Amino acid sequence: MSEKRRPFLLGLTGSIGMGKSTTAQMFVDLGCAVWDADAAVHRLYHVGGAAVAPLAEVLPEAIEDGAVSRERLKAMISADAAVLKTIERIVHPLVAQDRAAFIQNATAEILVFDIPLLFETGGDGAMDAVACVKVAPDIQRARVLARGTMSEAQFEQILAKQMPIAEKIARSDYVVHTDTLDQARVQVEKIVNTIKEGADHA
Secondary structure, three states: OOOOOOOEEEEEEOOOOOOHHHHHHHHHHOOOEEEEHHHHHHHHHOOOOOOHHHHHHHOHHHEEOOEEOHHHHHHHHHHOOHHHHHHHHHHHHHHHHHHHHHHHHOOOOEEEEEOOOOOOOOHHHHOOEEEEEEOOHHHHHHHHHHOOOOOHHHHHHHHHHOOOHHHHHHHOOEEEEOOOHHHHHHHHHHHHHHHHHHHHHO
16 A cells, blocks of 8 residues: 655744734635644634643633633733743644644545744744735725734734744745635645645655
């Protein structure tokens, strides 16, 4: 019986409001499997999630109705920056396990990893290639503020924590411009075809 072929691991990153989730769905539409870092954390924090018990031991006030409250965690981190290190020490290994299980069980030829802080956390080292989504700064700002979930000051704070988009692009193998859906879709198709052609010749 032939051995299972190793899938191609593609990191997908970009700054907030640049269309990463929409782009990830385009990869799904083309038969790729997508692992979403934020969704993994949501699973871990949910009732019965793997992060609930260990966080309850060290940060019991973060638990609400049997789940980890992200709002409470945010408030605790604001009050004491050291709390973030405690959370990361518990959650990062669990996220890595979730990702490893996804790779183990996936059957698609190309696996896409939707990770906002891919470069900031050094996750790009585990990828075969990286695609970065990009949009003009004014469109980015308008998209984020239109969601109504954060103020302009909060948006600026998030931007300040993220690596500048120009640096992310310089370190990426592919760039997806998401000014329009059609434009993004054409580029995603091109990336998938390029990877598949390369895999056929590998």
